[in-house]
Amino acid sequence: MPSPEVRAQIIRFCARRERSQREVLDKIRELQAPTQWLEELQQEGWWNQERFAKAYAFDHWNLHHWGKEKISHGLRAAGVDSRLRQQVLNNLPHEEYLQKLKRLMQRKQQSYAQDITEELRQKSRSHFARKGYSWDDILDAEKGLTYGEEF
Secondary structure: OOOHHHHHHHHHHHHHOOOOHHHHHHHHHHOOOOOHHHHHHHHOOOOOHHHHHHHHHHHHHHOOOOOHHHHHHHHHHOOOOHHHHHHHHHOOOHHHHHHHHHHHHHHHHHOOOOOOOHHHHHHHHHHHHHOOOOHHHHHHHHOOOEEOEEO
16 A cells, blocks of 8 residues: 555645646556546546646647647647547637737748748748648738738
8 A cells, every 4th residue: 555655746746737637647657556546636636637638728829839730739649538629729719829820920030031932931831830830820820911022
C-alpha cells in the first residue's frame, strides 16, 4: 500500500497546473500507486479533463499563437476525446481568432525588409499553416491587409 507521501506527491503534481487524465495516470503508474486513485482524485477536484482541455486550448492560442488545427492535434496527443476537443475549439471566439491571426500576419509581413512578393506571401501563408491555422482562416485574415500594395 503506497504511503500518504506518495498521494501527497501526486496531489502536488496535479496542483501545479491543469493535467490531462493521461498525465495523471502516468504519474500514478510511475509512483506505483493504485489506479483507483485516478477516479478519487477527479472526484476531489484535483484534475478534470474538460478544465485541462479549455486551459490547454486557451493558453496555446493566446500565448503560443497556435491555430485550431495544431491545438486539436495537441489535445488528441494528450488523450482528449474528439467530442470535447471540438467543443473546446468551438468556444474560441471566431472574430477574435481571425483578428489575432490578422495581427500576427501584419507583424510577420512587417518583419520582411523588402517589398511583399508572391513568394513572401506564400512563405507567410505556409508559416501560419504550420502554426495550425486553416487555409480558409489564413485567406480570410489576409483580406484587408495592406503593405504599400493590396495583400
